[in-house]
Amino acid sequence: MKSAIFNGSPRGNNSNTKILLTHFQKGLERAGGSVTSIDYLIQEKHLEEQVKHFKEAETIFLAFPLYVDSMPGMVKQFIETIGNFDGSGKKILFLVQSGFPEAVHSMEVKDYLLLLSKRWKMECLGVIVKPGVEGIKIMPEMMTRKLFKKMEFLGNEFVTKGKLDEKDLSKLSGPYKFSKFRLGVFGLMQKTGISNFYWDKNLKKNNAFEKRFDAPYAN
Amino acid sequence: MIQKITIVDGNPDSGKNPLNSFIEELTLALKAGNSHVDIFHLSEKNIKQCIGCWDCWWKTPGVCRFNDDAPETLKSIINSDLVIYSSPMIMGMYSAILKKFHDRTIPLVHPYIKIVEGEYHHKKRYPNYPKMGVLVEPNDSSKEELELVEKIFSRIKLNFHSEVKFFYSINSINPKQLSHEISHL
Structure with a gap:
């Protein structure tokens, strides 16, 4: 083939x-x-x-x-x-x-x-x-x-x-959507901030962490 | 109430054709109804392909590395009450130039994830997002292809914290009717 x-x-x-x-x-x-x-x-x-x-x-x-x-x-x-x-x-x-x-x-x-x-x-x-x-x-x-x-x-x-x-x-x-249990685990990870780890690590590396919520196009 | 409207015209053909005439008449009708309308003809714009670098998420939050014609369009969209995407159906989908533009809309959301309707989606970057409307010119597309495009937009709205207020083929409504409908949104 x-x-x-x-x-x-x-x-x-x-x-x-x-x-x-x-x-x-x-x-x-x-x-x-x-x-x-x-x-x-x-x-x-x-x-x-x-x-x-x-x-x-x-x-x-x-x-x-x-x-x-x-x-x-x-x-x-x-x-x-x-x-x-x-x-x-x-x-x-x-x-x-x-x-x-x-x-x-x-x-x-x-x-x-x-x-x-x-x-x-x-x-x-x-x-x-x-x-x-x-x-x-x-x-x-x-x-x-x-x-x-x-x-x-x-x-x-x-x-x-x-x-x-x-x-x-x-x-x-894998699953089409996650189970309630898995979503619950994600909810806990969110509360502790672990779920943002990957993003935060890179934001900090780029000295952009403090600006992460910037909304530059808002009038 | 809908006051400010952004039309993102994804027709690669800028000549005389039914979709362009429809958009022209719609714009006039909306303006006559005292709406503020910004229209972006993507065929006349320079919109680079998103390269997935994520600078807009983790280096210059909210701002793309490419300073082409996408940022001014995004700025107009995020400050609007309604965004209308229009496109001819080409190979059973909306146009590549509209798709390229959609790829460039990710600076409008935040990289952080939240659960929406039991799915992972990106968090808001802005407090408000415009409602969405879609206009397509069906051309040779099948019923299945049209339904699929409508479904894709109902997924896009989840990621952009919006709702699809209308999805019309230009053969099923006229510009005046649509303008009237928009004024009652």
Whole structure:
């Protein structure tokens, strides 16, 4: 199975999307699949080549982070550039990763991607939804290792089964919304301020902590 | 009561077409009703893609690193009672230029999280947020695609502490009717 990868993260080479894709690719290649191209959509100067790779690909893997309840604007731009392309016979796979920790935020864009596959007349092999990814830079290694293994597993399954199992996808995406108990725990973390730790650490590092509630555009 | 209105026009085509005529007539009708209307045609603006650096959350709170045309639009929105987003449907979604602009709205909220309707959402940065209205030109979109876009806006409103007051296809209402409806919000 030959795949062309399109990384739709505005952070490009430094993206969490890239980290997840790398592990997926590892599993894919171990199972005998191959990646024919990896394009970073943020590099707009390569648009012509990106479109060519897209139109020639046997299997397309489009991955991006959730931005304001949908795909980043630059990914929408790419979709518009491709337009109502007839991709009959081609297959497509998606990854939507979000900073928000629950899957509920990504459900609409997932549905959009399914409709988009229909527009392109492509067979959709799955939409991988992975919430809570922004944390991977501060997660303990044990947790990231587990996540990377899961991505590798999906890469492998993609080649061996020719599609992704809904059960494995829902295991990866976790709960749609959190339980009352988990929300209660978050409430406690909020009271103690622990839930803001990541933000506060960076605000302080940038000498911006005192300004964190600034509202510069208020009249 | 709705006094100040910001229209964010996401039509990439600035020529003569039904959506542009609708927005033009709507603006006139609203002004005739004594509303203050600011209109931003995104096709004429320079709006860079958000690069996810989070400077607006943890370096210069509330302010983006890019000093292009987005900040003046944000300033107008946050000081309005109503923001109207308008766009043609392109490939089953609102336009890329409107989406790029939406990506740039995150300086309006705070990085801290709170629970809203049992979900994680960002806290307010400002005491008040405008109500939202959406106008789309359906073009070749299916019923499913239109419904989905409406759903996406009902998620956007959760993150922006707002409510969607209307979602219309320009084929289902005329500018005068809409202006009248807005005056009763």
